[in-house]
Amino acid sequence: MTPTKPAGGPTSFVLVHGAYHGGWCWSRVRDLLQDRGHRVYTPSQTGCGDRAHLLDERITIDTFVEDITALILAEELHHVVLVGHSFGTRTVVGVADRIPNQLSHLVFLDGGFPTPGQSRLEVMTPAQREARIKSAQESSGGISIPPPAPEAFGLSAPDDIAWVQRRLTPQPFGADTSPQKLSHEIGNGLPCTYVRCIEPEFDGVGTAAHYAQQRQDWSYLTITGGHDAMVSNPRAVANLLESLA
Numbered sequence: 001m002t003p004t005k006p007a008g009g010p011t012s013f014v015l016v017h018g019a020y021h022g023g024w025c026w027s028r029v030r031d032l033l034q035d036r037g038h039r040v041y042t043p044s045q046t047g048c049g050d051r052a053h054l055l056d057e058r059i060t061i062d063t064f065v066e067d068i069t070a071l072i073l074a075e076e077l078h079h080v081v082l083v084g085h086s087f088g089t090r091t092v093v094g095v096a097d098r099i100p101n102q103l104s105h106l107v108f109l110d111g112g113f114p115t116p117g118q119s120r121l122e123v124m125t126p127a128q129r130e131a132r133i134k135s136a137q138e139s140s141g142g143i144s145i146p147p148p149a150p151e152a153f154g155l156s157a158p159d160d161i162a163w164v165q166r167r168l169t170p171q172p173f174g175a176d177t178s179p180q181k182l183s184h185e186i187g188n189g190l191p192c193t194y195v196r197c198i199e200p201e202f203d204g205v206g207t208a209a210h211y212a213q214q215r216q217d218w219s220y221l222t223i224t225g226g227h228d229a230m231v232s233n234p235r236a237v238a239n240l241l242e243s244l245a
Contacts, residue, residue, distance in 0.1 A: 052170070
């Protein structure tokens, strides 16, 4: 039996990072939410962030989904507000497909969505696909993709750029090349909110943002800040997440 969450009580947040990042990218948001009494988990997915030493060719999108699913089950979390940033929204979709009963709300922060049964690589344009394969082969023999400059994530403050630059790690390429299988519609019937970062907008999520706007059963919000708004505007992100708890 699932425990009942006390009205107005602390919320369990699980914050999932995107490509080239790790749990570190949520530290500013985590600290703000914890100071307000909430439980906050910021795991790094296998091969990323502080787990970059585990990078190898066996990592797939399912590995990422299993990372977060295992955390939620091991910690016996319920009524989780599960948040995914950028590529991390694909992980969140996979977790919701598997364990919806542990979750209360899904938040997609400037992210993209999987095409069920296909890999991310398959839905790219031929030019994008060729460039990505070439980058992976030349940098790591096909195991990973090197990170872009921090400015690609909408950062402009020198301190933010330097902080992120020190922490970016290659993205496991298997997460791009492996198909994501889903048993349910994206969101799996859970309350969902899509948050678009608008200053500046990140072109890579335009299609996903449009999809989210068309979902009549979802909420669609905007937030001031670039793609890495959890770095550049953590208070706004924390306030928004708390409002959805």
